[in-house]
Amino acid sequence: MELTGAQILLESLRREGVEVVFGFPGGAVIDIYDQLPNYPLRHVLVRHEQGAIHAADGYARATGKVGVCLVTSGPGATNTVTGIATAYMDSVPVVIITGQVPTPLIGNDAFQEVDIVGITRSCTKHNYLVKEVGDLARVIKEAFYLASTGRPGPVLIDLPKDVQTRLTEYKYPKTIKMRSYNPTYAPNPKQVAKVAEVVRRAKKPIIYAGGGVIASEASEELAWLARSFDIPVTATLMALGCFPADDPRWLGMLGMHGTYAANMAISNADLILAIGSRFDDRVTGKISEFAKNAKIVHIDIDPTSIQKNVPVHIPVVADCKSFLTALRQTLEPTLAEQPAAGHEAWNAKVAAWKEEKPLSYNQEGAVIKPQYVVETISRLTKGEAIITTEVGQNQMWAAQFYAFTRPRSFISSGGLGTMGFGFPAAIGAQMAYPDRLVIDVAGDGSIQMCIQELATAVCYKLPVKIVILNNGYLGMVRQWQELFYKKNYCATCLDVAPDFVKLAEAYGAAGFRVTDPAKVESVLAEAFALPCPVIVDVVVDREENVAPMVPAGKSITEMILV
Amino acid sequence: MRHILSILVENEPGVLARVAGLFSGRGYNIESLNVAPTLTEGLSMMTITTIGDEAIIEQIVKQLRKLVTTLKVVDLTDVKAVEREMMLLRVDAEGSKRAEVLRIVDIFRCKVVDVSPDELVLEVTGTQDKLTALVSLLQRYGIKEVARTGSVAMRRGMQE
The missing domain is CATH 3.40.50.970 (Thiamin diphosphate (ThDP)-binding fold, Pyr/PP domains)
Incomplete structure (x- = not known):
């Protein structure tokens, strides 16, 4: 034809x-x-x-x-x-x-x-x-x-x-074979055996999961490994949701704005299982100080990711799911004779770090803390919503304070850090799942970068919820200016902002504004129940900072905690 | 250290740009680059000489392999290989200089490919070292122009 x-x-x-x-x-x-x-x-x-x-x-x-x-x-x-x-x-x-x-x-x-x-x-x-x-x-x-x-x-x-x-x-090819493109899915069995051996022997292991775990749908296999060998799990921004936040082995995200426990654990581990992650500079901090005493196992489907930033002891080029399945097949038969390799002392230490310096904030007084807003969203949605974010403080607070329960529920621009990403990405996610709750955690700066898509959301009746953590600043840059540039707040104060409630209404969406901490929960609940796109403009503490923070170029154990 | 990479690629528009863009975008150096079709229709061979430490060369090789249009990358520094480069030189050869230049032509097994009253065009093939030695020898007579192909290389049949 x-x-x-x-x-x-x-x-x-x-x-x-x-x-x-x-x-x-x-x-x-x-x-x-x-x-x-x-x-x-x-x-x-x-x-x-x-x-x-x-x-x-x-x-x-x-x-x-x-x-x-x-x-x-x-x-x-x-x-x-x-x-x-x-x-x-x-x-x-x-x-x-x-x-x-x-x-x-x-x-x-x-x-x-x-x-x-x-x-x-x-x-x-x-x-x-x-x-x-x-x-x-x-x-x-x-x-x-x-x-x-x-x-x-x-x-x-x-x-x-x-x-x-x-x-x-017209003839559409049924199958395809490209002589110059053959990605490696199955791991080399010898490498799997080596990994199995170090997993059995490790005294202080940690799993450092990355976006590859989500991309290859390997969450279940990852959870098996963590639970069978009682290994604590940390993840990059890209992998949030790959391991349930309510599991005691969950440490939270690591890196520049990672948890104290995650950064301390990876820095003191004797074995790092890097699965589908790539040792990004936001994760490692000062590279020469990173995990100096650990044996590093790195699984990645892209050979260029391996040995790029850190020297690796056991490289494995493979799809994460194929690798974890092969590893399970190797480890499972002997599991009964060799129960969880004596990690009690290590896990007690990790638990102590978690207890010592958990993520925290203080919601007292009349001003809304942004972390409280995210935690409330997490509670109201039981960790089951699809959360998208913009980029900056809003992104980090969403990553830190939302308790993700499943993969593909955190959608955020990790590598490029693109402001304006979250709202249109939420529209895409909502198109795929019309019945799920999709929430864009936004800042007042980022949301204005693709605000025109409100018309799209209204037009296609996509009930996306935008929660603006409105501090009147380009908050993350302001935070850097405060900490490292002597509070020279050059070009970060958004003096003129639209009335987001009227803006929502002008597009035919619904708008709410919250200024009272006591009303946060009820307004969010009301907004989430509406069958239309909604902006909730939450006026938050103007100069709240994201903590912990590892200053750029410092070791990840050197965290600014408050 | 200097490495010679032999890269087999699909012969299609934009391939050279992909390879060159990879080097410039990631801050690697290209010392010389040579590309021509192979006997297999649709495939071209590139020879790139580049400089970098082991970690950088490892990344370059991996990144080249990652390009969808690349079939094969061999680092000829790791194996026994022959390397050759061709050069054309326009040399001042007026009067008394002429005989001396022609003696050097003989020693280096160059070919004279063009003759005019006051200059010669020479063709010479060899390793990069040989060509560099020739250039420095002829410099005193006055080299007016140089055109070099960049290295091409091939693994030897007998490997240890």
Whole structure:
């Protein structure tokens, strides 16, 4: 059957199981939009292309499926770049389709032309410019395959306007094999045996889980290891939710704003099991001081992550789930004879650290503490909501004070740290799970970076809840200025802010404002019960800081605790 | 330390940009780069010489392998290999200089590929060291122009 390029694209999306496309039309993609109503795809019309890519990203993180974003050439394409880089840094499977000027005009500085393949080369896993309609079906198949396998990531397809209208015989490849791309899933058995041996012998082990555990759906296997050998678990920002916060082995997040117990435990451990994490600088602090006495086991599907930042004793290139399954098969048969390797002394020490300096704040007086707001959200939702965040203090408080119970329920821009991410990501997550409670924990600065998507949420009746921890500052930068720049609050005070309640109402959403600590719980409960998008503007303590804090470049044991 | 990397890639648009972008984006150095099609249709061989300590070279090799268009990366520094580079030189060879230049041409097994009354164009092949030695020898006669290909390399058949 002969189809046009536009029809091939949409038919192929259908065959890939795509249900939702987040997009914004323009001259170079009208032919695709012209065909869109003929296909069983839900299209979400955003109000800015950055919203489209973040929503596709949020959808992918919430579901594990590939998120899809469709935008036009030139500015449409460049507006997605921040979102593409966000997805790339956090290994999120997204396929971005950008329109392009007709092939004869490419390179002529045509209207709305930009070399988006060149621009995104360093922030995509791979990208394509499709010049022949005959290549299109294969390219789409490859794009979805690349985005979702190995270490996932964004893949961009640049589709010139004339390729969209040209006809060709359509045949969608059933399977795919690329001679130059073969990610390693199964671990080397010898390496697994070595890991099993050190796990059996360790006296002071710790699991340091990363986003790879979420991406490979390995939470259950991880929990088996932690519980069978009584190993304390810490996780990166990307892995929150991979291990339930109510388990006594849970230490909380580690790193710059990690818990005292997590940072002390990893610094004193004799064995670090780094599973799907990458020793980011926000985790390790001063690298030469990091975990000097520990044997490090590092499991990652991406070989470039291993030995990049720290020397590793036992490297394992593998998918986290495959590795943990293999490790369980090795360890389980002898488990009865060799019960949990005598970690009592170590676990008592870890428990003492937890007790000594837990995450804390003081909700007394008439001003609302932001931590109290997050803790209240956690209590009201029993740790079962999908939480997205913006970036800054709001993100860290959400990470610290929300007790996550399951994977894929914390959605946050970890690697790139993109302000404006949380709200459109919440829209994406809500599209995937219309019946779940999706809450964006926001700051008054970040929320204004993609606030236009309120129209999208209202339009598609997506009852996303935005809780603004409003301190009138770009709070995290202000905190750095306070601690390290002699309180020179240059350009961090947001003197003029919109009335967020009126703003919500202007868009057709609901708005609340809370200033009284006693009303926080009731207002949040009321807001969460509403079937429409809501902004809750919580006026919080203006100069509250995120603690603990490890100053940049210091060892992670050197925490500022208050 | 200097390493020679042999990289087998898909011969398609943008591959060179991906490789070059990887080096520039991550702050690695390219000392020389050479690329040409192989006997297998659709594949090209790149030879890159680069400098870095073990950790950096390990990252470079891994990052190159990670590129979706890369099939194979070999660090020829780890194996026995032959390395050659070709160079064209335009040398001042006026009057009495001419005989001396031609004697050096002989010793270094260069070929004279163009002759004019006051200059010669020489072609020479060899290791980087040999070419560098030749350049420094000829400098006193006046080198007007140099064009070098950058190294190409291949593993030897007999490995220990």
